[in-house]
Amino acid sequence: MTHLSRHSYSSSYSSAGRRVADWSPSEHSVGLDPLDHDHNLIFIALGTLENELKFLRRGPTLHKTVKFLSHLTERHFAREEHLMERLSYPKAREHREQHGLLTAWMEAVLPSLGEMRRPSYDDAVVAYLADWWSLHNERHDKHYGQFALERPHETGNILKLMEYSSAA
Ligand SMILES: [Fe+2]
Numbered sequence: 001m002t003h004l005s006r007h008s009y010s011s012s013y014s015s016a017g018r019r020v021a022d023w024s025p026s027e028h029s030v031g032l033d034p035l036d037h038d039h040n041l042i043f044i045a046l047g048t049l050e051n052e053l054k055f056l057r058r059g060p061t062l063h064k065t066v067k068f069l070s071h072l073t074e075r076h077f078a079r080e081e082h083l084m085e086r087l088s089y090p091k092a093r094e095h096r097e098q099h100g101l102l103t104a105w106m107e108a109v110l111p112s113l114g115e116m117r118r119p120s121y122d123d124a125v126v127a128y129l130a131d132w133w134s135l136h137n138e139r140h141d142k143h144y145g146q147f148a149l150e151r152p153h154e155t156g157n158i159l160k161l162m163e164y165s166s167a168a
């Protein structure tokens with residue numbers, strides 16, 4: 001017996017059955033570093049949320065993780081929308097509406113995470129978020145990424161200011 005014996009630590013944790021994929025450059029990159037960095041962080045936060053719900057249910061840090069995910073999401077949407085507006089991206093309005101729908105969904109659903117007696121509810125929420133980010137990335141974000149890459153000078157200036165303001 002060791003002083004850790006009250007806890008059962010498993011060394012067999014694997015990625016099998018995980019809802020949230022790791023962000024990967026080949027699959028998810030939109031070709032713009034600051035936005036790729038945002039997406040990477042959001043995938044990490046989603047993975048953390050998934051693990052917390054799986055292993056701790058309503059653990060003491062769940063509230064902080066949800067808050068962090070919401071903060072990253074809000075900041076990221078604002079950055080994308082700023083870039084799209086500055087570039088006069090033709091599908092900016094439609095894209096912004098997609099962001100608005102997810103924001104409203106998160107505000108309605110996330111406060112009750114971990115409170116339900118059914119783990120399947122939490123699992124369905126994580127699955128929805130994981131699917132949303134993958135699909136949105138593929139169907140929407142990569143399109144503005146391509147549009148921006150076709151305007152390298154203008155895009156470079158906007159991204160430089162974006163990085164400067166987030167470092168301040
Ligand atoms: Fe995005």
Ligand SMILES: [Fe+2]
Pocket residue numbers: 080095099136140141
């Ligand atoms: Fe987006």
